[in-house]
Amino acid sequence: MPHLSEKEVKNARRIMRLLDARLRKHIDADYLQDLLKQIASTMELLIANQSELPERSRLDSLYDVTKAIGTSLDLDTVLEQVMDACIRLTGAEHGFLMLLSDDGEPELKVARQFDQTSLSPDEVQYSRTIVNYAIDHAESVLTSNAVEDPRFSGQSSIVDLSLRSIMSIPLLVRGGVIGAVYVENQGSAGLFSNDDLTFLETLAGQAAVAIDNAKLFSVTGAELTHRIDQLRELRRIDQKLSGLVDFDEAGMALLEIACRLANATCACLGQIASKGEPIRSVLTYYVDGATLDVAEFEDLGATYPPLKHIWDTGKVELFSDGEGEQLLGLPLIVNEKTFAIIVLKGCAEHQITEDQRDMLVRLASRAAITLENARLYAGIKEADRAKSEFVGIVAHDLKSPMSSIRGYAELLNMRRHELDAESIERYSQHIIGTIDHMTAIVSDLSDISRIESGLFYFEPTTVVIDELVESARNTVMPEIKAREHEWIVEVGENLPNVQADFYRLLQVLNNLISNAYKYTPNGGKITLSVQKQGDKLEFAVSDTGIGMDTSQLANIGKRFWRASDKYTRSQPGTGLGLTITQLIIRQMGDQLRVESEPGKGSRFSFCLPITVRTSSLSES
Known part of the structure; x- marks a missing residue:
């Protein structure tokens, strides 16, 4: 059987194309017959070759x-x-x-x-x-x-x-x-x-x-390359964040990175200041002039309701705002607890994909510890600053009265034969008043020491409300008159007696009234109210003073903390009064409630059960 060469196959293919071209134009019978014979011969060879293979x-x-x-x-x-x-x-x-x-x-x-x-x-x-x-x-x-x-x-x-x-x-x-x-x-x-x-x-x-x-x-190679790129990116992020110890700086770096990974236009970081408080925005980041409808310290939960669920569950979720634009809630978790949340707002051209979402979750798990460490570091720095300031305040508040005592004592000693009885009485009262002020400072320090050691006890007695109010009035009236404040007392009729530690309760009221008259410019109103509410008595102290904003309210009760504005710094104080007040009220079974508005004043209140349980602070 002759062998079919590649040239013969190509020739057969060429003949078939010629045949097709002829058929499209006109049919020449003789030419067609010749072509068909050549094709038949080639095909016979092909079939024979295949059958013989x-x-x-x-x-x-x-x-x-x-x-x-x-x-x-x-x-x-x-x-x-x-x-x-x-x-x-x-x-x-x-x-x-x-x-x-x-x-x-x-x-x-x-x-x-x-x-x-x-x-x-x-x-x-x-x-x-x-x-x-x-x-x-x-x-x-x-x-x-x-x-x-x-x-x-x-x-x-x-x-x-x-x-x-x-x-x-x-x-x-x-x-x-x-x-x-x-x-x-x-x-x-x-x-x-x-x-x-x-x-x-x-x-x-x-x-x-x-x-x-x-x-x-x-696919595996592409995915592996992609994962390696992701790991390299995460390593660069780790290196960038690890060197940041300032909370705001670390937070802004985190928001910038998150926006870049998600192609988002803007982001904000939210936190809850204390239990029961809303999620508030503490940092915001914008890309190329974009805007986010969130103001500093705004209630994010009210603006974006799904955030509360995301915070509670600790799970990443995509959701839409009122205009249908896509957002992503990214919780930051440390020790299985959410301590902050990132809100990323995308744009119509760049929707957040599942791959970007996975990368953001990886980012959050790494960045959470860095941000929490920065927050703790900020807390340590603030505590250290507050303690240093406290030492300076105490040193000043003790040194000044001691200098005053020494001055009056030396004056009495040098002019004891010249002074009349009235002058001696006046100088003596100055010395006694100064010693009382020093005693108050030492008493605060003593209270803090006993609170920290768990040795703070109550001595319950029968407290008559009218007597309590009168004692508070006698204590604070000199300062209220000196500052030209209007003193208002609103006490309900036929209030029952209560079982409480009279002096601790008086200490609480004095602390609250003291704060009220100190942080109210001269000529304001100071109101003490005691009213019955069911089986409790509500004690409230309100003023028409400088008030506090949201950030300041979040620091109420922190030891050694005082607001940094000029007026607050001009007033005497150690930053311990409200700390002690809160702890005593908690010992009585309630919490100190504060309502305040900058420029309009503040209202501090707590409720005292008519029957009061007594125990040590350590048991609380």
């Missing part, structure tokens, strides 16, 4: 091919290797390989011809009907003459392209179809046999595995 040789070829397509993990290389192998083993003229897209549609990946070259786009012609049939039914298709096959003869692509010998095999892997291979010979019928189909199915099985491996490697 030893089965062993085809198996060897299949083995060599499957080895070759498994040597690369580059997807494009594997696809070309598979298609060339399919054409070579079947003797096809053209071959096409399709893979399913994410939406399940077959996409052409490779279009090759028998000489291992790629078809140009205008040469790509195949039956999509047959490809879809193979994929949809997960079933191989063999047709010896597609134009006469009842399954496909009605399809326009089959008729228009005059398709004849076709095989299409689904690519199956892990129980699913990932695509299909398609080989054809357009001009001749009966070129493919069942043996060809069997070999192509075997090759397609191996090819599907090789293609799937290449795809997985491509």
